[in-house]
Amino acid sequence: xxxxxxxxxxxxxxxxxxxxxxxxxxxxxxxxxxxxxxxxxxxxxxxxxxxxxxxxxxxxxxxxxxxxxxxxxxxxxxxxxxxxxxxxxxxxxxxxxxxxxxxxxxxxxxxxxxxxxxxxxxxxxxxxxxxxxxxxxxxxxx
Amino acid sequence: xxxxxxxxxxxxxxxxxxxxxxxxxxxxxxxxxxxxxxxxxxxxxxxxxxxxxxxxxxxxxxxxxxxxxxxxxxxxxxxxxxxxxxxxxxxxxxxxxxxxxxxxxxxxxxxxxxxxxxxxxxxxxxxxxxxxxxxxxxxxxxxxxxxxxxxxxxxxxxxxxxxxxxxxxxxxxxxxxxxxxxxxxxxxxxxxxxxxxxxxxxxxxxxxxxxxxxxxxxxxxxxxxxxxxxxxxxxxxxxxxxxxxxxxxxxxxxxxxxxxxxxxxxxxxxxxxxxxxxxxxxxxxxxxxxxxxxxxxxxxxxxxxxxxxxxxxxxxxxxxx
Numbered sequence: 107x108x109x110x111x112x113x114x115x116x117x118x119x120x121x122x123x124x125x126x127x128x129x130x131x132x133x134x135x136x137x138x139x140x141x142x143x144x145x146x147x148x149x150x151x152x153x154x155x156x157x158x159x160x161x162x163x164x165x166x167x168x169x170x171x172x173x174x175x176x177x178x179x180x181x182x183x184x185x186x187x188x189x190x191x192x193x194x195x196x197x198x199x200x201x202x203x204x205x206x207x208x209x210x211x212x213x214x215x216x217x218x219x220x221x222x223x224x225x226x227x228x229x230x231x232x233x234x235x236x237x238x239x240x241x242x243x244x245x246x247x248x
Numbered sequence: 249x250x251x252x253x254x255x256x257x258x259x260x261x262x263x264x265x266x267x268x269x270x271x272x273x274x275x276x277x278x279x280x281x282x283x284x285x286x287x288x289x290x291x292x293x294x295x296x297x298x299x300x301x302x303x304x305x306x307x308x309x310x311x312x313x314x315x316x317x318x319x320x321x322x323x324x325x326x327x328x329x330x331x332x333x334x335x336x337x338x339x340x341x342x343x344x345x346x347x348x349x350x351x352x353x354x355x356x357x358x359x360x361x362x363x364x365x366x367x368x369x370x371x372x373x374x375x376x377x378x379x380x381x382x383x384x385x386x387x388x389x390x391x392x393x394x395x396x397x398x399x400x401x402x403x404x405x406x407x408x409x410x411x412x413x414x415x416x417x418x419x420x421x422x423x424x425x426x427x428x429x430x431x432x433x434x435x436x437x438x439x440x441x442x443x444x445x446x447x448x449x450x451x452x453x454x455x456x457x458x459x460x461x462x463x464x465x466x467x468x469x470x471x472x473x474x475x476x477x478x479x480x481x482x483x484x485x486x487x488x489x490x491x492x493x494x495x496x497x498x499x500x501x502x503x504x505x506x507x508x509x510x511x512x513x514x515x516x517x518x519x520x521x522x523x524x525x526x527x528x529x530x531x532x533x534x535x536x537x538x539x540x541x542x543x544x545x546x547x548x549x550x551x552x553x554x555x556x557x558x559x560x561x562x563x564x565x566x567x568x569x
Contacts, residue, residue: 157502157505158478158486158502161498161501161502162486162498165487165494165498178561178562178565179561185559188559188560188561189556189559191559191563191564191567191568192542192555192556192559192563192564193505193556194564194567194568195541195563195564195567195568196505196508196534196537196538196541197505198567199537199541199567200501200504200505200533200534200537201501202445203440203441203448203533203537204448204449204452204501205444205445205446205447205448205449205450205451205452206445206449207445212569213567213568213569214568214569215568215569227569243449244494244497246494
């Protein structure tokens, strides 16, 4: 299927309530510009992100998934992000083996004070997804 | 691996365990109804133990039955099965004191499908299959043909890391060291990795189109033991119960993620599959990812914590920006 010229990637962002969500908020309140391609889902902790969330998002046709939480050692629940990292790492590696472009699934550590970093992460990811093109992994016609 | 002295010792030990009341159940193998095959034997009757067998076709991972039975259980375990048992103990699904492990050092199981392909004949036409050192000898119409183990054993047996159980109560026979051919066991995965990402995805799409979602892989897997599986959840409904390839693939990916750190590469999922989907090429990759990222191998170390319940301060950092 031809890609329309005005196509824009859609990203689902799972952001932890304590750091990355606040970081995204800061990016907004400090009027940092970043692409509107991301739809944000607030999770209590990055450890809440079940690999099923990621798969379901890809299955529904979202072009990329961002999982973002507190920096290692700074989790509000002390160890949630370390646990998130294990789940995230095996999911990313495994999807790559199956043939999913690793850039479709990205992770980042963004603290509540890093509005700039959040804007940068989303800008970068949107740029990369535009290079890869639309997610047709689960499309039937291919 | 056929060794009648060893089989006799198993029968004697199992009988004694039941008669002395040391166990309530014995789980082992008996001859199957089809040629060469074996089938699980679960019994509380000492008289039944004379049907127990040990040969090169005791494929099933019997640890799958452990959480389902009550009382102390004597179980026949090969290396891979013993790893599954250790893994179940770590997960508190089974208590060590409730299991008597009858360990069988295993030099690899013969893949009947591979043998059939090698000789181009059905298994019913084969007179005998035997094992001698690193050769598999097939007798066909009086004539003997020799094959190397890399041709005739299961892929996961070629990559076996623990032929002799580490954790056992009774050891049947002499311990065996790994003398396998890991490269031969890895061949199918290496072929896939050489393909482009798009071709790989298409490969899995094509394979999973055959899936009928019978869940035989899930039910055969000792590591997959949730009381309520996510596929049966309706709120939220993660995937549809009808066999669309998309849902089939999502089911497989999630199952592999769920058993990460518990999968011991016993190969049961692939053997259970009625439509021959090469599931081991999925599970083994997950096994390798876990070994590579976290230096964790399921069931190898009794003292280790389950994979997803602990972490290291510094690991997998390059995957997250």
